[in-house]
Structure formats: structure tokens, C-alpha cells
Amino acid sequence: MSLPKVNQVYTYADYLSWSEDERVEIIDGVPYLQAAPLRIHQETLSELHRQIANFLVGKECKVYPAPFHVLLDLDEAPINEKDRKNVFEPDLTIVCDKSKLDERGCKGTPDLVVEIISPSTARKDKVDKFNKYEQAGVREYWIVEPTEKIVSVFTLQENKRYGRPDMYTEDDQVNVTVLENLTIDLRMVFNF
Numbered sequence: 001m002s003l004p005k006v007n008q009v010y011t012y013a014d015y016l017s018w019s020e021d022e023r024v025e026i027i028d029g030v031p032y033l034q035a036a037p038l039r040i041h042q043e044t045l046s047e048l049h050r051q052i053a054n055f056l057v058g059k060e061c062k063v064y065p066a067p068f069h070v071l072l073d074l075d076e077a078p079i080n081e082k083d084r085k086n087v088f089e090p091d092l093t094i095v096c097d098k099s100k101l102d103e104r105g106c107k108g109t110p111d112l113v114v115e116i117i118s119p120s121t122a123r124k125d126k127v128d129k130f131n132k133y134e135q136a137g138v139r140e141y142w143i144v145e146p147t148e149k150i151v152s153v154f155t156l157q158e159n160k161r162y163g164r165p166d167m168y169t170e171d172d173q174v175n176v177t178v179l180e181n182l183t184i185d186l187r188m189v190f191n192f
Contacts (some may be wrong), residue, residue, distance in 0.1 A: 012071060012081035016104075022066050027128050029085040029164040032109070040192060041116050045091050047189045048114060052094065055182045061096040061111065068093055069105035070113070072136040081107065086132060089142075092114045094178065110180045114142040134162050140178045149190040153177075 005013040006043055009029035015136075018024055023034035047066060052063045070088045075110035095101060098188060100108035115125040125143060133141045134156070141154040141162065149170040154162035155177050167176050170190040 002145060009085060011082060012084045012087055014086045015069070023089055024087075025089050026085060026087045027124070027132065032124065034089065035118075035120060038114075038118060040146045041091075041118055041192045043187055044116050044144060045046075045189070048184065050109065051180065051184050052092070052176075052179075053125040056180065060097075060098070061179060062091045062097070062101070064105070066091050070110060071107045072132060073109050074132065074136050074192070086134070087122065088113075089130065090114060090129075092142075096178070109136045109138055111138070112142070112176070113138050114144060115188055118142045121144070130162070139151055140176070144189075145191075146190065150188075151186060152190075 010026050010031050011029065011172060012026070014031070015024065015026055025032045025034065041050055049063060049065045056063055066089050068089065070090060070093055071084055072086050072088065074086060090110075090113040092112075093106060093110045094112040095106050096111045097108070100106050100110070115121070115129060130141065130143075134154075137156060137160065139156045143152045143154075145151070151168040151174060152165040153168070154165050157163045168186055170186050172186050174184045174186060175185060
């Protein structure tokens with residue numbers, strides 16, 4: 001991908017034209033290159049994915065680790081999907097409606113999204129993506145901070161807004177709201 005041009009709005013069509021070797025997200029038409037994650041990030045991601053994937057064996061819902069793109073349904077989204085200005089690559093994406101899946105990823109709102117924070121992504125994950133996921137109606141959004149060993153779980157309320165987060169630390173177990181009977185053991189997640 002060449003460097004983004006100042007004042008140019010990028011779309012899903014641009015995203016599809018870029019090399020698959022580069023991880024890029026587009027938020028409100030602005031592309032963000034994704035740096036290679038640190039080991040602690042990957043260990044956290046691997047264990048979360050393992051626990052969720054094991055639970056989902058034989059079930060309708062599917063879990064996808066990054067890189068896996070999500071083309072959100074947002075109120076501002078134009079009719080032509082290639083003109084959409086928001087494309088995300090969450091660390092983990094859970095989709096229970098198979099009609100939202102295509103060969104590239106998820107076109108629509110996933111049921112649960114997990115973002116694992118690194119210093120370079122903290123603001124984007126806690127503000128920009130938080131607002132977009134809420135606007136799109138993602139039912140459950142997790143922000144995982146591996147260095148601090150903290151998980152913040154936001155659940156969409158009846159008013160279509162995220163309520164105050166449930167906070168968990170390394171000794172806790174987290175019940176996944178959108179996947180009944182799944183409990184994540186954070187001792188295993190933060191065992192590094």
C-alpha cells in the first residue's frame with residue numbers, strides 16, 4: 001500500500017485493492033496500518049481463541065482471529081458496499097449469523113468483538129472503534145489489556161448504548177453474554 005494521500009477518503013474498494021500481506025483498517029475513510037503484534041498480544045489472543053473455539057465446536061456461531069475483516073453495518077453506510085468507509089480487523093470476531101459471512105470476512109454486525117490493546121492502538125480501540133461498534137450494534141465488546149491483565153466487557157443495553165463495563169482481572173472468570181454457558185478463565189489467558 002502506498003502512503004495515504006492527505007484529505008483523500010478511502011473506501012472498502014481501496015481496501016480490496018491493497019496487498020493481502022498488509023494489515024490495514026479504515027475508520028471514517030482514514031487508513032491505519034497495523035503493526036506486527038507483540039508476543040504478549042499473541043499469547044493473549046491464542047488462549048482466548050482456544051477457549052472460545054473449543055466451546056463452539058459443533059455450534060452455529062464461529063470465532064475468527066485476526067486477520068479477518070469486518071465491514072460493519074452503520075447508519076451512514078451507502079447502498080454500494082464498496083463505498084463504505086469503515087473496515088475493521090478485530091483481534092477476535094464471533095459471528096452467529098452465517099449469512100453475514102463471505103470468503104473475505106463478515107459483512108454486517110458481528111455478535112462479539114475482542115480488541116487486545118497495545119500502546120499504539122489504545123486510543124483507537126477505546127474511543128474510535130468503541131463508538132463504531134456501539135453504533136453498529138455489536139452486542140458485546142471486550143477490551144483486553146494484557147500488560148495490566150484487565151478485561152473490560154461492554155454489553156449493548158436496551159437503549160442501544162454500551163452500559164458501564166464489567167471489569168475483570170487475571171484471577172477472574174468471565175461469562176460470555178452472547179454465548180450461553182461459556183466462561184473464559186482469565187488465569188489461563190494471562191498466564192505468561
